[in-house]
Amino acid sequence: MKRLLWSALFFLALLFIWHLLVLAKIWSVVLLPDPLSVLEYLKSAGEDGTLLQATLVTMRRLLTGYVIGIAVGLPLGLLTARFKFCEDTLGVLALGLQTLPSVCWVPLALLWFGQTEAAMLFVVIMGTLWSVIIATDNGVRNVPPIFARAARTMGSKQLHTWLHVILPASLPFIVSGMKQGWAFAWRSLMAAEIYVTILTGFGLGHLLHYGRELNAMDQVIGVMFVIVVIGLLADKILFSPWERFLHRRWGTGRA
Amino acid sequence: MSIEKELQNVAPAKLAVENVSKWFRTGRDAAVHALDDVSFHVNVGGFVCLVGPSGCGKSTLLNIIAGLEKPDNGQVLTDGKPITQAGRDRMMMFQESALFPWLDVMGNVLFGLKLKPGLQAKERREVAEFYLKMVGLEKFFHANIHQLSGGMKQRVALARALAPNPRVLLMDEPFAALDALTREQLYGDLQKIWEARKKTILFVTHNVREAACLGNRVLLFSPYPGRIREEFKIDLERPRDINSVQLASYSTEIMRALKGHGTVEVAE
Numbered sequence: 440m441k442r443l444l445w446s447a448l449f450f451l452a453l454l455f456i457w458h459l460l461v462l463a464k465i466w467s468v469v470l471l472p473d474p475l476s477v478l479e480y481l482k483s484a485g486e487d488g489t490l491l492q493a494t495l496v497t498m499r500r501l502l503t504g505y506v507i508g509i510a511v512g513l514p515l516g517l518l519t520a521r522f523k524f525c526e527d528t529l530g531v532l533a534l535g536l537q538t539l540p541s542v543c544w545v546p547l548a549l550l551w552f553g554q555t556e557a558a559m560l561f562v563v564i565m566g567t568l569w570s571v572i573i574a575t576d577n578g579v580r581n582v583p584p585i586f587a588r589a590a591r592t593m594g595s596k597q598l599h600t601w602l603h604v605i606l607p608a609s610l611p612f613i614v615s616g617m618k619q620g621w622a623f624a625w626r627s628l629m630a631a632e633i634y635v636t637i638l639t640g641f642g643l644g645h646l647l648h649y650g651r652e653l654n655a656m657d658q659v660i661g662v663m664f665v666i667v668v669i670g671l672l673a674d675k676i677l678f679s680p681w682e683r684f685l686h687r688r689w690g691t692g693r694a
Numbered sequence: 695m696s697i698e699k700e701l702q703n704v705a706p707a708k709l710a711v712e713n714v715s716k717w718f719r720t721g722r723d724a725a726v727h728a729l730d731d732v733s734f735h736v737n738v739g740g741f742v743c744l745v746g747p748s749g750c751g752k753s754t755l756l757n758i759i760a761g762l763e764k765p766d767n768g769q770v771l772t773d774g775k776p777i778t779q780a781g782r783d784r785m786m787m788f789q790e791s792a793l794f795p796w797l798d799v800m801g802n803v804l805f806g807l808k809l810k811p812g813l814q815a816k817e818r819r820e821v822a823e824f825y826l827k828m829v830g831l832e833k834f835f836h837a838n839i840h841q842l843s844g845g846m847k848q849r850v851a852l853a854r855a856l857a858p859n860p861r862v863l864l865m866d867e868p869f870a871a872l873d874a875l876t877r878e879q880l881y882g883d884l885q886k887i888w889e890a891r892k893k894t895i896l897f898v899t900h901n902v903r904e905a906a907c908l909g910n911r912v913l914l915f916s917p918y919p920g921r922i923r924e925e926f927k928i929d930l931e932r933p934r935d936i937n938s939v940q941l942a943s944y945s946t947e948i949m950r951a952l953k954g955h956g957t958v959e960v961a962e
Contacts, residue, residue, distance in 0.1 A: 588762055589792040591780045593806035593858065603805075607796040689795050690840030 472657040480657040481664070489646065490665065497632065497642035498669070500559045505624055507560075508567025509617060515568075516575025516613075517601065526576075533572040541566035541627035549635060556639045562631050566624035574616015578609025611689060614681045621673065629666065643669075697817050700859065701824055706894040707783065707861035709736040709759065713768035716754055727919035728754045731768070734913060734922060736894055743897045743909030745948065751920025752898045756864050759896065760786045772862065782810060785855040789867040791847035793839045799826065799850050800835045806858045825853040828887065845876035852884070856891065865897045869904065878936055881907050885933045902952065906944040907936045914948065916955045924951050 454474050460466075461473045468476075484490040519530040544565040545558075552558035582605055587595075590604045606613075631637075632644020643662055650658035685691060716729040728751040736742045744752045757763040759770050761780035770777045772784070785806075793802050803822040807813060813821070826835060829849040839847065848868055855863060869877045885908065888895055899905050905912045912926040928944055935941070 583790075583792075585788055585790060585792045586794060589786070589788065589794075590805070591762060592760055592782075592784070592786045593854075594780070594782045594809040595805075599809070604794070608794070610796060688798075688838050688840070690838065 469654060469656060472660065476657045477660045477664070480655075480661040484646075484658070484661065490662075493641055493643045493646050493662075494665065494669070496640040497628065497644070500556065500642065501563055501624060501628055504560045504563025504628075505567050505621060508564045508620060508624065509571050511564075512568045512571030512620070513575050513613070516572040517579060517605075519572065520576045520579035529572070530576060533569045533576075536565075537569035537573055541623045542630040544627065545631045545635065548631075554635060554638045556637070558635075559628060559631060559637060559642075562627050563624045566627045567620035570620035570623055571613075571616050574612050574619065575609065578612025578616070579605055581612060582608040610681075611685050611691070614678065614685060617681075618678055621677065625670065625673075697820050700813065700817065700821055703892045704859050704861055706739040706892050707772045708738045708774075709740075709862060709894060709896065710771040710774075711735070711755070711759070711768075712771065714755065714758060714765045714770065715767035716751065716758065716763070716765050718754075729758075729765070730919035730921050732920065732922055733768075734925075736896060739892050739894055741888055741895045741897070741908060741910045743899060743905035743912045744915055745899055745902055745905040745912055746915025746920070746952075747900060747917055750915040750917035752915050753866050754920070756786070756866050756896065756898050759862075760784055760864050762786075782806070782858045783860050784862040784864055785858060785860040786864040787848070787851050787855050787866065787868045789870050791839075791844075791851040793847055793850055793854070795839050798836050798838055799831065799842070802839070802850055803854045803857050806854060810858050822853075822857060825857045826850075828856070828890075829853045829883065843876070844872050845880065848872065848880065849883075852887070856887070856893075861894060863893045863895045865895065867899055868897075870899070870901070877904070881936055882933055884908065889932065902948045903936060903941070903945040906941050906948060907934050912948060914951055914955075916952075923955050926951075 457471075457474050461468065461471055481490070515525075515529060515533075518525040519533070520526070541562065544562050548558040548561040548565075552561060586604050586608050587600055590600050595604060628642075629644050632642045633648050636645065636648075643666055647659060647662045647666075650656070650662060711732055711734050714729055714732045715727075717725040718728055719725050732751075732755060734742075744755065746752050754763065758765050759777065761777050761784065777784075794805065797805065800819075800822055803826060804818055807818040807821055823832075823835070826832060829852050831846065831849055831853065834842070834846065834850075839850070842850065851868070869880055872880070881904070887893075895908075897905070897908055906926075906928055909928055912928060913922050914924040914926070915921065916923045926944065926948055930938075930940055930944070
């Protein structure tokens with residue numbers, strides 16, 4: 440409770456200082472709008488539905504691509520860890536493409552798919568996929584062999600061992616890979632939305648872009664705020680439950 | 695299947711190790727001769743300790759009996775049938791507890807039970823609770839593994855190994871990493887459980903005193919290549935106290951034999 444209070448105080452103080460700076464008229468309001476006018480933008484854009492619409496478009500792209508990326512990446516990661524052949528082919532490919540900043544997929548996606556949803560989906564999937572493959576592969580390789588041996592003495596075989604021993608045992612790695620994949624996908628999607636008009640739907644990136652075109656700083660800051668909130672929510676909703684489970688069971692973290 | 699029937703003692707098995715040899719490749723044309731023509735029998739319900747220095751192949755032998763590794767020569771029989779793979783009739787306990795950190799205590803004991811056909815969820819729970827109580831962990835059903843002490847972890851591992859009601863219990867230095875006091879408690883408990891549950895136990899250790907305390911027979915191994923050098927019968931009343939004088943005289947005798955074979959790096 441006390442910590443929450445400190446956080447709240449800190450942010451209120453930040454807003455207050457910001458407000459004071461505006462009142463002091465050091466910079467033009469075009470460059471530094473009042474926090475109240477940002478709030479006003481959020482209110483009006485919230486009421487007429489633009490913000491919600493854009494958020495939905497962006498989140499749909501992100502979540503669809505992310506889920507596909509994980510659904511494909513996880514089994515592929517298991518394959519590269521299990522079979523030498525997959526490790527030498529797919530594993531090397533994943534390792535190489537993972538070093539590519541995922542925003543670099545945008546030009547290729549646009550040429551292949553045009554300014555469409557498919558292009559956005561492709562970028563998000565590419566952001567997620569390679570991280571998940573590598574994290575899963577890495578996780579499996581770090582499972583102590585004794586777990587599988589112990590399971591074998593209890594009658595666990597091939598597929599059962601993979602699903603009930605290897606997979607849960609590599610969970611700490613997989614979750615951090617999923618987090619990294621999320622971060623890559625989220626950042627590259629934003630970049631794509633800002634720089635390219637996607638004809639099939641306007642996302643948050645476009646709102647940000649139009650804010651710049653219109654020199655509407657309150658919109659720019661307002662949309663940035665929304666993007667931050669989404670990032671925080673994703674962390675809380677998608678990853679916190681997993682991480683709490685890992686901490687509880689493995690006894691890691693929370694030193 | 696009724697729960698009473700499941701919890702009944704199953705007949706312990708007779709083990710026969712016949713001319714088992716094993717090599718491990720260490721390089722292009724280098725190999726370590728881990729086991730050389732090892733043969734011995736364990737009677738039904740026997741408690742046999744294999745003692746020897748590290749690297750004498752005793753863990754390898756246990757793995758072969760568990761069905762986790764294959765011998766290059768010879769065979770192992772349970773009740774006259776050759777072992778071809780791992781099986782629920784032979785459960786193994788390892789030096790590190792090998793408990794699964796993603797499951798709680800109960801989940802770990804249930805793991806093997808879920809793989810045993812013919813049990814309802816409720817029955818599995820009852821069986822797991824029965825064995826967890828037997829090892830004295832009735833207050834820790836839902837504790838996480840990392841919260842347990844080393845001794846408690848090995849108790850969970852023991853309950854997990856007992857739960858599918860195996861006929862043979864294979865123990866690979868299960869108490870080696872524990873402190874002396876915890877070990878002594880476990881010696882007492884293991885002897886009680888052995889008498890109550892009538893298992894055939896094969897216990898690997900490098901601790902001579904521990905072997906003399908637990909086994910009806912102690913087989914002495916020597917390394918490079920692993921061979922059985924001598925056998926000792928321990929005729930002492932149970933439960934045995936590891937600090938008793940009679941036990942000390944046995945362990946001195948075994949220790950002397952061990953040194954006589956030129957292998958001295960053994961803990962007493």
